[in-house]
Structure formats: C-alpha cells, structure tokens
Amino acid sequence: MPRKQQRSKPLAKPLQILDTPLLVDRFSHECRGITSHQGKTVFVRNALPGERVSVRLEKSYKRYDEGEAISIADFSSDRVPPVCPHYNSCGGCDLQHLNTERAPEIKQQLVLDLLQRFAGCTPHVIDVPVISAATGYRRSARIGINQRQRDGALLIGFRRRQSAKLMDINQCPVLDPRLDRLFITLHAFLDDLKDLRHLTEVLVSLGDNTGALRFRLTRPASEQLKQRLIGIAEQLQLSAWTEDDQHQLTPLSSTPELNFLADEQTRLQFLPGDFLQVNASVNRAMIKRALEWLKPEPNQVLLDLFCGLGNFSLPLAPHLKQVIGVEGSLTMVKRARHNAELNGLNNAEFHCADLSQPITATAWFRNGSADLILLDPPRSGAAELIPQLLQLKPVKVLYIACNPASLARDTALMLTAGYRLQRFSVLDMFPNTSHIESMALFEINT
Template sequence: MRHSNRQKKPSKPQPSAAPIEVSISHLSIEGRGISHLDGKTLFVRGALPNEQIVARVIAQHKRFDEADTLEVLSASPDRQTPPCHHYDLCGGCDLQHLIPEKALSLKYELVLDQLQRFAQCQPLKTDNAISSSPFHYRRSARVGVNRLQRDQSLVVGFRRRQSSKLVNIDTCLILDKRLERLFELARHYFSEQQDNKTITHIDALLGDNSGALTFRVTRKPSDALKSAMVNLCNDLKLQGWIEDNDGNLVPIENNYSALTYHPSPEVNLNFKPGNFLQVNSQINHALIQLALEWLQPNSDDYLLDLFCGLGNFTLPFAKKVNKAIGVEGMMSMVKQAQDNSESNQINNTLFYCADLSSDISHTPWFKEPITMILLDPPRSGAHTLVSQIASKKAKKILYIACNPAALTRDTQALRAAGYQLSRFTVLDMFPNTSHIESVALFERSK
C-alpha cells in the first residue's frame, strides 16, 4: 500500500503558507493527485493525473504532505464539472470531478498496481470492469441532524470534508430517488419541534419496493416529534423506526409489513433496519451472477460463505450446491438468514454465528467437506482467516474486497498456501467516490 499514515495526527501548516504550483503525476489509491515537493510526496485533493495545478498545503507529516487544489492551470481531458452543487463542501463524494468511465478505469489500474508491487502478483485473467449508473444508486445512508446553538436552525445533511460538522444538503445525486426529498422534508417537519435536538441522525435503508427510516434518539421523543417522524415517513412512503442509546429498535407504528429485496430472481430476502445490505443493488445483482459464473457450483459442492449477512450469496448458491453454509458475526443477522432460508423453502443451508477474526478450526461448520469458499470481509480484510481457510484446500476461493490494501495482503497469504490468482475484476459499487470493490478468484495450483 502507498502510505498508510492515516492514524497519525497531522501537524498544522503555517498560516502564512503560500499557494504552490505543482504537476500531478498519477492518482493515489485514495483518489488524490500525487506530486512531490521538497523531497516529500504531496497528496492533492481534487487534482488529476497530468494536470498542472495551484495548491495549498493543509497538513504536514514526516514522510508526506497533504494539499487542496486551488486552481487548475492545465486540465486533464478526463476532468468534468462536478454535477452536485454541494461537492466542494460535502464529504460524501470525492471523485465527481473525474468522468465516471475514467474513474472506474483508474481504479482498476490502481488495484492491479498494488497487487504487482506489494504481492508480486498479477491475475492470470482480467475481466472487463462492471460499471454502474453513476447517480441515484445508493440505497442506504446515514443523514446527520443537528440544531445550531447560534440561531437554533436545523442542519440536515452529511459531514463536511475533513470535519465532523454537518453541511446542509438540499438533495443528493447518489441517493436512491425515493430519498430525494428526505433533507427538505426533515427540515420542514422537525424545525419547529422544541425537542428536535433529540435526533442525532437518520438511517435510511431501502429494499426493492419498501424501505425504512430509523431515527437515532438520545432520549424518548415527545408526541409532537414522533408525529413529525410519522409525517416524514408517510410522505416518503417508508416505515419509521426509533433507535435509543442502547441500540433498541422499535417501530413508530405497528402495521408494518416485511422489508424485502431480491438478490437474484428466484430468491427473496427479508431484512430489518440496521441490517447490512450492499449499497448498490444493480452491482449486487451483477456480483451474485459473477460469483455463480466464476465458481461454477454444482450439486456435489459444499459452499462456505463467510461474512454471509442475510444470505445474499448463500441462498442463490444453495439452489446450485449440495449444501451451503453461511457464517456471520452478528446473531441477529444469522437468525434473519435462517428465516430467509425457510421462507424461500431452501432446505440445504446451515447458518452459524462466529467471530471470524478468531480461531475457527474447532467449529463444527469448519469440519464440513468444503469444496468452495466465498468471503466478503469488512475493510480490515480477513488476515487471520485466510491461512485457516487455505488449510481446507477448497478448489476455489472467491474473495470480494472493498479495500485494495487488505486484498493485497491476503493475496500474499493465499499464494503462500498454494493458491493462484486466476481471475480478477473491479465493480463500480461506489461511483463518484474513491472506494473500490474488487473480486478475485483463487484456485488451487495444479
């Protein structure tokens, strides 16, 4: 990985630091332009490869500095005007100044470069990147709510760039269109409520034709505030839930039907507020089809699906294999996955709750005759897990990664255990951001 000094506290540049003119050579894995200044690497937000820009240093570190773009003197042909008028302030997107097709291409190159440089590995086959609609793709989001002390006005929006403070948002181009009026309506309904400071944020989670808003509160809301929540949810045709300080979830009203989505045409999954769903349903469908194509399951196979969630991959695979075993770290998700298996009348699944960062060798599910493994770990990857699953000598392992650095590290471990990286691609799960979703197929070396 390039520079992983995020946890170090930056020193503040001198207030009198003058703007500097620099040339940008390439893009970092975090989506920032890279230049060099006084023998140090300079990461420049808002800059693109092959540009000449004017920048201002905003943070200094021992080995590198950080800067913001002030002016573009010579623009890349891949630069575009950011379509969102909140882009300069909002911290949600960081690549709207780069045309989406080029952004996906650069992401692909960046992951391949990391694999080559740090794992000394190149895939035997690279598939075309899988693109997504660049806007209105996101079906889950956390929207902050805060009442300002100075004038008691209500701010509803996202965190500012490099800040914990909120910026007021009118509308968000990457959110599902069903959430288009969320910000406007929240300000409308909550601004006049005396206890609106009770709400710290709103979590939105959407299925195919249903969805929910969860209001995180610091204390029990008044009847008037609860009524405002109901009005907001009714206007958006969404369910309303309240989450307290202890994480308890209760519905605002009691006439709710199940929240559902289809990961594949033949499987219907129920979910609840707080559950994890892949944020981009278009790419989720493509990802499941890709997994089925690459792993090529048949009726003799035993699939082990690690970090299985609600059964997003487990249940579509269960229709193809002898047995599908899903393992997840949250018991509530395991119970939901079991219920989903039953409601889909799928009888060849087993679901377990386990800490996948610990020793799994003693677990009953790990003793099954596993022939293929699918894992979709969090950003931290699966460092303690890969050496253990490699010992099963499954013929294929499909690794879905949201962090190129973790994938690179875990690729080294899998190759050392006798696997080769046979196939690779990138999917545009998060358009207009620097986040990268990759898929790597590892097969036992002959």
C-alpha cells in the first residue's frame, strides 16, 4: 500500500495580527475562508466569502498560513449570530456563523467543485441536499469530564477550539432535546465529590425512545459514585453504564432495549459504544434515497462494505435476493446478524474482515457475486478497495462519503474503470459544522 502523505509541519513563527484587512474571496472545502497576504494563501476560520477581515495568524507553513478572523469590516449577507453562547470558544461546532438555510447549498457546490477539479466530471443528476433541523439533531456525543487540579472544580463539556483543554459548558443546542439538562444534571450530582480524576468522559447514545449514558473510568467506581451515576441517568430517563480502560461495559441500572427505526419496517438494536449515524432524520432520508437510487431487484445481490450494525443492509434486504455485509468490527458483525434475526431477514449474511487489507482471497469475495455495491468508508476513502471490488463487475456502486477530497480522488478511479457518476447529493448530517457527507451513485457505461 502507498505511504500516507504527511502534512508539513508549521514553521516556527510567533503569532501575529496582520496589519491589513484581507478580502475573503471563496471557501475552502473545509469551509474556511480563503484570502491571500503578500502573495501567500491564507485559510481563515470564522470568515465568509465577500467579507473583509482582520486576521490573527495561528500557524505558518511554507506555502500557506492559517488564522482566525478577529474583526470583520464588511459582513456577508450569509452571516448570522451563532445559536450557542459557547460558540466562540467551544471546539464542537465551527460554522454557526453561516446561515443554515444556505449551508447545504454551499457545501454541495464545494464538493461539485472538487469533483470537477480532481476528477474532471459533473454528475449527470444533482439531487437536492438532504437536510434536517439545524439544532437538536445529535443523538450521540462524547463529553469530557475533568477535575481541575488547582481548585478541584469540575469541568464538563467539550474541548476548547484549537486546544486540548476542556471547556465547561451548561448547554449544547445541537444535542437532542432529551439532553437539554444533561450538563446541569451532571454538575448537580458530581460537583461535591472530592476525587473524580478517574472519571474522564460520559458518552451519550440515544435510540428513538430510550438511551444510555456510558461513563468512562480509569479505575473502578466507588459505591458512592455508582449511586451518583445511576441518579444522573434516572433523572434524564436513561440507562447508566460504566466502561473501564479495557472497554469492558457494565450496566449499573436497568437496561431497556436501545433501538431505532432505520425505515418504516426495519428496527435496529444497538448497545452503548456501537457506531450510530448521529443524525437520525438524515440517516432515514439517506437510506430512503439509497433505495431510490439503487432500484434493487429481487434477483440481485448487494455487497455492503463497512456495513456496521446493518444500517443500509437490512432496510435494503427485503428488495433483494441476497445481501452480503462486511465490517471490520466483530462486535458490529454480531450485532448486524442479531438485527437480521430480529427483523426476520434470512437473505442477509455478515462477515468480519479488515477492509484496509486485500480482500480478493477472502471466502465471501471468492464465492460471491455483486450486482450492486454500497460503500461507506472512513475518511481515507476506498482507493485500495475499488480496483478489487470492480472485479465483481457491479452495475451500480453507491458511495457514501465523509471526506470530499477522498470522494473526488475515488471518483477519478471509477471513471477510469468505465463508470459514470450518475447521481450525487450532499447529506447535511452535521448542521452548523464544516463536516460534509455526500452520496454518489456510479453506473457502468453500456
């Protein structure tokens, strides 16, 4: 496999405020403003195209600089006040200054520009972006907990922007409304405890009607702490779990079944720690669009790679002869098999495999066939997988992308192999952030 490209190290240069306001002329694909200073490109956080901004440089590289807009002379009509009081300091959201009605359209154009630039193509059909409410959408989150050494104060929240330090917050508007009192409740039950440095995180996972809090501990919890953690969960009508440094889960309270509807017929169970798409409404719309685009037929076989707990495989299975799901985590493979049984689906099989390694020697590849392929790879994309998968000669490949740059690179591979980019749309899975998810349908040229 080729070596990963290493990002250059920043030059040793002190932070400085540039003496001249700079005009931002466009967005980068990470939704940072792009301008220039003394012939050098500058990527600017908190800046929108058309704005003239004063910039504080944060990092300097040989070919470009990075900075933040600290004052704005000419405001873009797309700029809005942030919905969160912690926005200027919290490292969670980074695009609350952009009008949420315009954001999906802007994100879609950024990906289309990358596809044209690096793959030389425009999709035959461009569908409207899949969107959701801009707040209250997040059903899973990782929240840090730290007891400050100098005064014992408890900090509960997210990392500060451009920092590893934790920021104490009292609300997060992008979290599901069921979590509105999460931070206040954590403080109410934990603030008076003296030694909490072994409690490092609480991770939230919500189903449609139930949910769980998973407390990470570096040593076993005392009986007093256990009762406090149970009390927090009961106050929020969630179940309580602990996780040790070996990732062993232990329930502290009653554990009602955790599940969600992937579509109108398919209910998927999960446990705390399982990967979930964070935005339930976008996830359902994405699955519906996958069915519409793939148009599966009863005599066809679908190969679903990076299948997780069956998020795509199982809603699509009733429309196909067979579904073959492949996932790197054995735990998730077992969960997908269990979900197939729960939904009465006997035409779905699931296999565990490291998809970063060659797959052509695996039994499921050698003995299988695939009319349709669905890919939902990590940010690094699927450049090594694609040449192997195309040996199966699928008629359609649906690619779910969480990194526009990887999608553009992999699109070029698909076009060279004789496929066309038939349909494309952006999925605004993470409103108020620069994160861009896309779905792209490739069809073989005939």
